[in-house]
Amino acid sequence: MSTVTEGLDGRVRAALATVADPEIRRPITELDMVRSVDIEDAEDAEGGARVTVGIDLTVAGCPMKGTLVADVTAATEAVEGVASAHVELGVMTPEQRASLRSRLRGGSGDPVIPFAQPGSLTKVFAVASGKGGVGKSSVTANLAVAMAAEGLNVGVVDADIYGFSIPRMLGVDRQPTRVDSMLLPPIAHGVKVVSIGMFVPAGQAVVWRGPMLHRALEQFLADVFWGDLDVLLLDLPPGTGDIAISVAQLLPSSEILVVTTPQEAAAEVAERAGSIATQTSQGLLGVVENMSWLEQPDGTRLELFGSGGGARVAERLSGTVGRDVPLLGQVPLDLALREGGDTGTPVVLTDPESPGAQVLRDVARRLAGVRRGLAGMQLGVTPVSGPS
Numbered sequence: 001m002s003t004v005t006e007g008l009d010g011r012v013r014a015a016l017a018t019v020a021d022p023e024i025r026r027p028i029t030e031l032d033m034v035r036s037v038d039i040e041d042a043e044d045a046e047g048g049a050r051v052t053v054g055i056d057l058t059v060a061g062c063p064m065k066g067t068l069v070a071d072v073t074a075a076t077e078a079v080e081g082v083a084s085a086h087v088e089l090g091v092m093t094p095e096q097r098a099s100l101r102s103r104l105r106g107g108s109g110d111p112v113i114p115f116a117q118p119g120s121l122t123k124v125f126a127v128a129s130g131k132g133g134v135g136k137s138s139v140t141a142n143l144a145v146a147m148a149a150e151g152l153n154v155g156v157v158d159a160d161i162y163g164f165s166i167p168r169m170l171g172v173d174r175q176p177t178r179v180d181s182m183l184l185p186p187i188a189h190g191v192k193v194v195s196i197g198m199f200v201p202a203g204q205a206v207v208w209r210g211p212m213l214h215r216a217l218e219q220f221l222a223d224v225f226w227g228d229l230d231v232l233l234l235d236l237p238p239g240t241g242d243i244a245i246s247v248a249q250l251l252p253s254s255e256i257l258v259v260t261t262p263q264e265a266a267a268e269v270a271e272r273a274g275s276i277a278t279q280t281s282q283g284l285l286g287v288v289e290n291m292s293w294l295e296q297p298d299g300t301r302l303e304l305f306g307s308g309g310g311a312r313v314a315e316r317l318s319g320t321v322g323r324d325v326p327l328l329g330q331v332p333l334d335l336a337l338r339e340g341g342d343t344g345t346p347v348v349l350t351d352p353e354s355p356g357a358q359v360l361r362d363v364a365r366r367l368a369g370v371r372r373g374l375a376g377m378q379l380g381v382t383p384v385s386g387p388s
Helices: 008-016 065-077 094-104 136-149 166-170 210-222 242-250 264-275 309-321 335-343 355-368
Strands: 034-040 049-057 082-091 123-128 154-158 177-179 182-184 191-195 231-235 255-260 283-290 327-331
Touching (some): 008 034, 008 049, 049 065, 065 082, 094 177, 123 136, 136 154, 136 166, 136 191, 136 231, 136 283, 136 335, 136 355, 154 166, 154 210, 166 191, 166 335, 255 264, 255 309, 264 309, 283 309, 309 327, 335 355
Parallel strands (some): 123 231, 154 191, 154 231, 255 283, 283 327
Antiparallel strands (some): 034 049, 177 182
């Protein structure tokens, strides 16, 4: 072995340990994806060696294999003593995939809802509204992306099975990668996303009853590998139906964020959506008022949908639950916000200083600072018996 290639295998493998799988977001060495490192001594050829790295993909049709090849190539060629790098792709065996699933699930091959386990530190926020058309999904998408931009690990479950819109709003146009029974969610703008809209042909309606809705939500939470999330947002359907009840059952520590418009009629319905917390023992985070006003060229505000709805919902819910439920923000009508939802890049990224984006970013920061509830958590307290 030449002096150039001596110890090169170890240096290359150390460099590969810095490459994360773009979907699982863990080092490929930790996931046992590095099959081989072959070094061809070429000391007289530009003073380095030719390295071939064998990588086993989780599935043959991995949609992110181009990114993975580029990352592995760049990491390998950055190692001193490497003149060039080549990546040879293979596919994991069924046994390897089974081992991977077990490793990702903490040693158990059976799916569980990680956010419902004692000791989970993930904050779970259920974004609710009393009726449709108040911008609940726009608020969800922008809050998720704003939190991710602050460095948090964020996931979004589009739980609005009938009226899903999160894939479009976050620009997701592909299905999750399936590793046997485990799903790896697509990542958009740093946010992991799953929605029934990823599995339904364009224009096709979902016609399901309660038990199927519950099962779909359960699969989104348990069968998807979410990894270590700081925050999970659920975009709920309007009202207080099956999904809202299922969220309370499957995620008892989740907290509700109510979205309304200033209109009195909308505020009355939104109050009902928030008051479900009194029956499910969930927490109430607060209220976001959307479409609060339209800023005029002269600086005045045109209140197209009236005023005060968000404040009234917050006040009434505070009385209902017996503690302060704050009005977290008032989001003005903003053309950039609507455009971001249509193009798949939320306004908090495209125009972060716009009026709507500033309010949403402030709400995101406030939610990020909320302490995780104690429901379902192990507190590490051991009862001590008194003197006999």
